[in-house]
Amino acid sequence: MKAKILGGIFALAVMVAAGYGVNKSMSNDADLSEMALSNVEALAQIGEGESDSGNNYCVMHFPCFDTNGNTTGRYSASSYQGPGCNKSWHSHSCTDCSYTLSL
Amino acid sequence: MMRIVLIFISCWVFISCSNSNRSQIITKHVTLTDFRNDSMELESFVSNARALPLQSENDDVIGNIKDICFIGDTVYILDDNTSSIHSFDIISGKHIKTLHGQGGGNQEYIQAVSITSNKDNIFLLDPMTQRILCYDKNLNYIRTIKIDFTGGDLVCYNNNLILHNLTKLPNYNYKFICLDLNGDIIDKIIPFKEDKYNSNQFNWGTNNHFTISENRFLYFYDSFANVLYCKTNMNDEFCSYFEVDFGHYTIPKDKPVNSFNIFESSYAIPTDYFFVKNTIIVSFLLDGKRYYSFIDAETGKSKTGTINYSDEKIPFFPQWSHESTLIGCCLYKEIQDNPILKEYLVDDGETYVLLFYDI
Numbered sequence: 001m002k003a004k005i006l007g008g009i010f011a012l013a014v015m016v017a018a019g020y021g022v023n024k025s026m027s028n029d030a031d032l033s034e035m036a037l038s039n040v041e042a043l044a045q046i047g048e049g050e051s052d053s054g055n056n057y058c059v060m061h062f063p064c065f066d067t068n069g070n071t072t073g074r075y076s077a078s079s080y081q082g083p084g085c086n087k088s089w090h091s092h093s094c095t096d097c098s099y100t101l102s103l
Numbered sequence: 104m105m106r107i108v109l110i111f112i113s114c115w116v117f118i119s120c121s122n123s124n125r126s127q128i129i130t131k132h133v134t135l136t137d138f139r140n141d142s143m144e145l146e147s148f149v150s151n152a153r154a155l156p157l158q159s160e161n162d163d164v165i166g167n168i169k170d171i172c173f174i175g176d177t178v179y180i181l182d183d184n185t186s187s188i189h190s191f192d193i194i195s196g197k198h199i200k201t202l203h204g205q206g207g208g209n210q211e212y213i214q215a216v217s218i219t220s221n222k223d224n225i226f227l228l229d230p231m232t233q234r235i236l237c238y239d240k241n242l243n244y245i246r247t248i249k250i251d252f253t254g255g256d257l258v259c260y261n262n263n264l265i266l267h268n269l270t271k272l273p274n275y276n277y278k279f280i281c282l283d284l285n286g287d288i289i290d291k292i293i294p295f296k297e298d299k300y301n302s303n304q305f306n307w308g309t310n311n312h313f314t315i316s317e318n319r320f321l322y323f324y325d326s327f328a329n330v331l332y333c334k335t336n337m338n339d340e341f342c343s344y345f346e347v348d349f350g351h352y353t354i355p356k357d358k359p360v361n362s363f364n365i366f367e368s369s370y371a372i373p374t375d376y377f378f379v380k381n382t383i384i385v386s387f388l389l390d391g392k393r394y395y396s397f398i399d400a401e402t403g404k405s406k407t408g409t410i411n412y413s414d415e416k417i418p419f420f421p422q423w424s425h426e427s428t429l430i431g432c433c434l435y436k437e438i439q440d441n442p443i444l445k446e447y448l449v450d451d452g453e454t455y456v457l458l459f460y461d462i
Contacts, residue, residue, distance in 0.1 A: 058270065060255070060308035063366040067433045068412065069386065069393030069420035071366045078214065080230050080253045082270040093167075093184070
């Protein structure tokens with residue numbers, strides 16, 4: 001009797017583990033439409049705008065350097081999803097930037 | 104009863120291993136002073152320099168090199184402008200393949216920010232979709248690894264993936280997250296600080312956060328931080344390996360990094376670290392100028408300053424390292440008269456050239 005109970009627990013554990021694995025595998029191939037694809041595609045473009053997907057976006061600025069590694073006064077920017085940020089996004093290649101000029 | 108005890112012990116061991124709140128030990132401390140007016144000759148630390156023009160056989164033009172990685176004699180170039188990956192043979196200089204993988208499909212990426220490799224695969228980080236795409240060495244798609252946070256940089260180390268985490272989330276309250284190749288978390292390193300150093304809406308960023316030494320130790324650093332961390336094995340604890348003190352040029356601890364234009368400030372701003380031939384190389388900015396500090400990892404002795412350039416010298420601005428070589432890039436037109444390019448025929452002056460500096 002004891003062996004049957006232990007066997008049952010083992011079988012249940014195997015099923016739970018297998019189910020978790022299948023779920024994880026499926027989520028890895030999740031369709032990008034679930035991620036508000038149109039919005040993230042827009043974010044990859046140069047420009048700025050407001051999120052229409054309800055997501056919040058942070059902005060990160062990177063300095064642009066000359067060939068010898070000195071600063072040029074220009075910056076590129078990219079946006080990414082993040083908590084505590086706001087609805088507006090802002091992306092551009094190396095240029096003067098009003099965000100950084102205000103600092 | 105014995106089985107229950109064994110199960111309990113196993114669970115306890117498992118839970119204990121997942122706790123990464125460990126002590127950190129500063130092992131070495133280097134103070135740099137009076138370097139503002141110092142300069143160095145390139146020949147004093149670069150024994151040899153080589154060039155590799157990145158010419159493709161089709162119409163693909165590399166617009167801006169965002170990241171590179173290697174498998175054997177093949178270098179893989181991530182182009183920021185076209186979001187493409189190009190592969191080249193570094194011995195012959197021959198272009199091998201270009202992958203235009205940007206798009207909305209499940210096997211495509213929106214905006215690639217980093218690539219890394221192990222001996223068989225290329226891994227590409229797409230923070231927009233919070234995914235890592237895996238390719239074989241011929242740039243054929245293999246699979247996708249889903250992550251639940253926004254990574255800004257990626258390295259493959261001992262067949263694990265370590266990401267620099269951009270956003271502080273309840274389950275991802277650490278700056279570096281280690282995953283296995285299935286995407287399962289195996290470690291979290293360096294908790295986010297509860298202060299202004301991590302502004303949510305406006306952030307300064309740097310591209311690189313990792314460097315691997317010739318003896319295959321991983322060194323990593325947070326953006327603009329003056330501490331270099333070390334990990335010798337994925338199963339070992341990490342340690343604070345080196346702390347660089349820039350004297351009165353050090354960013355004050357109470358000064359919010361994101362509150363001022365750090366790239367035009369009078370503070371020393373570290374952007375990259377390299378570890379080559381037992382030398383720690385710190386690349387940093389002061390007053391908008393590029394400085395380097397070469398620090399002997401054993402003795403802590405250092406030499407710091409800007410680089411002196413003469414007319415025929417190639418530019419020195421390494422952004423990556425591979426084994427004992429530092430790697431930078433520039434446009435062909437900027438060095439076209441230099442003797443290191445005499446064996447190459449390049450038509451377009453806008454062609455990117457990889458520069459290899461042997462230390």
